[in-house]
Amino acid sequence: MNNATEIRDATESSDPIIKFDKVVKRFGDHVVLDELDFEVQRGEKVTIIGPSGSGKSTVLRVLMTLEPINDGVVYVGGEPLWHQRRGDELIPAGEPHLREMRSHMGMVFQQFNLFPHMTVLRNLTEAPVQVLGINKAEAKKRGMELLEMVGLTDQADKYPHQLSGGQQQRVGIARALAMRPKVMLFDEPTSALDPELVGEVLNVIRSLADEHDLTMLLVTHEMHFARQVSDRICFFDQGRIKEQGKPEDIFTAPKEERTKAFLKAVLDPDD
């Protein structure tokens, strides 16, 4: 309980809700995050762009506790994510601490990762009932509200495979929101979709971006969309932030050569 109060206090102050402090992540010899320093303010909408292998998705996966770090400290709401405090020391976090910290984050996956053997509505109620202890009727009511938000109330009793990719991803977003996260992590949410289905998913994300309290971290290749919804764009290269700033600055007047080359490649792929 104590933990939860601390976090609320921390998030209401001007401290960043997310802070990476010299975070290192390695896969074997490959350094994915190279002493990364990175901060996100409460309610901020940040888009991470960059070439593949630059560590974009790893940032999200580290935050969702799907990927442990090798060095440095990640803070969420002022609390260390992968560590817990013992006196003045930070020791590696145990599962109870990770569970507690994880409850602040929700994640939308590139491959949707809906539970295929559960109906759409059950996908939205399983975790709220099992993890948050909400009663079934209440969870269903809330699940239907979320489906209404993503425009899928008529699909509640269908199974994921009966839905289009765009519809599945909208369910994926609703499922993450059902846990009432403070931070939403979008890991290339439209990359697995047919081009004509991208718009409906982006529209849902856009409507979320209007919510003042929600912090959003988005990894995407949809540059025009990123420009519309983001407060800040971070260009990642080789496990570090090479350049960051307001969308108009990054997209119209990038300073770094690396950023220019990347943007040119993704915005005018025919050249």
Place this chain on the structure above:
Amino acid sequence: MFFGIEWDTSSQWAFAVSIFPILLHGLVITLEATVVGFFIALALGLVLAALKSAPTRFIRWPAKLLTEFIRDTPLLIQLFFLFYVLPEFGLTLPAFLTGALALGVQYSAYTSEVYRGGLEAVASGQREAARALNLAPARTFTHIILPQAIPRIIPALGNYLVSIMKDVPVLGVVTVLEMLGVARIIGDRTGGYLIPLTMVGGIYLILTIIASLGVRYLDTHLPKRGLSLK
């Protein structure tokens, strides 16, 4: 005379009709050995599968080695070990139990791979999604992973049930009176092997077809509830 039933050698038809009930006695033993062996294989395979995915390699490796050993050696070796070697260490089991156990041990190597394959075939994204939603590990296993693994596991297990049934005649070498052994004894005593052996072949064929249809029925009618297994 066998199992208290006389055979009638007056004509081939009469002979076939008269030995049919005798063969059925053997068939009962065959089916019993199949079922007992299958259940041993199911249980032992689950243990092996758990050991093979244990967190430490000091458990994993011996379990994998044992699986390989069982798979790469003939069923007869397991059978002889249980029948001849165990008594040297003071453990003597009835012939039927020895036989069923040998079948169970042999096929546990296969069922353990079926379990493992079925569980591993569930996409890693499912575990990640469950973790992101903070579902407890036990709940994740019973409500996310298992329901997706079972429809893959059951038809494969059914195929091994058929295989076990076809391997039961091996138990004849340790004096289990299963159906084929019974047919051979009838042949020994009457001098006519053609008819009893053909009948056993026919009965096996019918049983195998029924079992295969059953497996196929399970495969198509198991509630998959939204799972596409292709």
